């Protein structure tokens with residue numbers, strides 16, 4: 001298990017919600033939507049997956065290579081096209097590796113799917129290097145997008161969450177802070193940028209981030225108007241690394257990860 005720790009200490013601030021839905025439930029998404037080839041995407045997805053050890057990483061690579069190739073056309077919806085329909089795409093493949101939930105090679109951490117308490121990968125190196133490319137591209141346009149909070153350990157998240165429960169009560173805390181084991185920051189694939197609160201909304205940096213983060217393999221993970229689906233209020237500052245193929249699809253369809261994979265985000 002990877003033990004390198006990149007502790008970035010920044011406390012999540014209290015968040016208020018904005019809601020204005022923009023539900024573009026996807027029709028089929030063309031595989032040409034991303035610049036990366038399927039092979040590159042498979043490699044990126046594998047790296048993004050941050051598996052627990054080399055053996056499982058190899059196993060995952062095989063499955064992911066297959067599934068990514070199948071994965072170019074399937075927004076999930078209740079009335080998904082039937083087999084034989086030109087828009088038909090197979091259901092995403094779900095599998096568990098040492099307590100980690102993967103769907104088509106993408107590691108899932110939400111209110112339904114948790115990470116083991118000893119999963120402690122540090123910030124994923126590909127996620128980190130792609131973030132610095134994003135930051136440089138923004139800087140070239142005179143914008144400052146910087147990392148405020150990256151990897152957070154299970155124990156650190158437990159501390160943050162219990163503080164919020166104490167200050168705000170559990171019901172309120174659950175709308176903006178993850179319970180330990182359920183934070184995407186523990187996956188090493190999520191980054192909070194700049195000021196971690198709603199004062200970031202509408203800034204040139206926030207607008208640029210929403211328009212361009214997919215070009216670097218990131219998605220805005222908790223978009224506005226999707227709280228009932230993602231389980232979290234709109235977070236203009238929280239991006240998740242998924243690789244460019246999936247990021248382009250998510251960006252173009254306006255789907256959340258939950259909608260795209262057809263999964264829930266609810267505490268059991």
Ligand SMILES: [Zn+2]
Pocket residue numbers: 185190191192237238239
């Ligand atoms: Zn975050």
